[in-house]
Amino acid sequence: MNPGRAAVALAAVVTALVLQVTVFSHASWAGVVPNLVLLVVVATGLVRGAQPAMVLGFVAGVLLDLAPPADHVAGRWALALVVVGYVAGRVRQDVRPTAGSVVATVAACSFVGTSVFALTGVLLQDPALGIGEVLEVIAIGVFLDVLLTPFVLPVVMGTFRRLEPARATA
């Protein structure tokens, strides 16, 4: 990844993070907001493959762990988004993803990402929550992420493709 692409990816992550915390908190459902940062990582995985997506997932996760108002143990979202980057990057690369496959990938990644985060929380007792509440949050999260997919993924994927036209058309 050259510096220019890395800067654009980082800018996308920071924008997503700020929007997620400030704008979408006004439209939250039971406190759950669309995980825009996760959507950016999924888009990277679909366009560029697993390796860049995992690196970006790590960076984005650390930011999500440290930026206010986060107050959980740092490294938990980082681990979750590294796994998300891996999953999104393993989607079949030789064909251009269709709308259906993008939505399916987002749903799977949202489920996996929030679940990994919740599991680390269970292991660390940070905080101890009932499994029912966790499942409810995961379900609402998947729904909201899928709902936002048609508005976010085409824009982000298009931007990444324009930055890397040779590979994207192959």
Next chain:
Amino acid sequence: MAVDLFERPTRQRSGQGQQPPRGPQKRERRWRVTERLEERGRPSRSLVVALVLACLSLITLDSTAGDASPVEPVRRAVGEVLGPVEVGAAAVVRPFVAVPSWFRTHADLRGEIGDLEAENARLRTEVNTADYDRNRLKEYDGLTAAAEDLGYSLVPARVVGLGPAQSFSSTVTIDAGSQSGLRPDMTVLNNDGLVGRVVRVTRTTATVLLIVDADSVVGGRVGSSMELGSVEGRGQLGSTGRLDLELIDSSEVPKRDDAVVTWGSEGGAPYVAGVPIGRVTAVYSSLRETAQRAVVEPYVDFAALDLVGVVVPSGTASDRAVIEADGSVR
């Protein structure tokens, strides 16, 4: 490349020799492209191991060191940079959030409603704490009254960021920081009651742990009986957000609709005394637990937090107007 060795003879044997000679070459190129794509899809093992180890060591570092965590300065630095961005974004969004209310009512009506709501909230607070105040007056103790600074000042602040429920912690960012005189472990309230406490500050923002967070424990006092207990959050926001009150004296049973106020900590940190928390909606007792457990509905609507006040010692230097104990603005 194993693929080419098998591919080319197969193609020639299958009787497609009449095709132009560049056929196999084209085929070969496509194979190579596909293979490169597969390599691309599979990340190198060393990277996977490095990233996962980095995450795990970060988690270990932050969870074992506790408050003296080496991650804390980094957290603060990130907050210094992203805090102002969040404040700016919230300021841009705020007018648009208010758009629906323009269509509902005229400006003068809105002003009137705002005034009535403020008065309502003040009256409700008075009713909520009446029992407590009466008892407090009755048990008036010269020593504590002399030691305690009853008047406190408020630094007004707005909520600019809400932690997503996917993180399973209930925290918000407010747009006042150390420049406004805020420090960690200060009480945050709004005109309905107790909101939470400050856990971390940057120059321009502060992170507030809400009392509904599963990690939050507040010393509480039942207003009608002056019984002490601890109020714990359940980690749920919104209209279903409830708190659990556990009384120290197991023989005491709180009544339904009893008001619960803060017990107060030494020196007013993290919680000052007498701030209304919520009302008792149900009481449970089990043989297994020695204490009574009551469900408390908080007065504050945590899903719609906006303007809050942070309790600061009176006379604190601040970059904004401070509301003094007597209601004047300085």
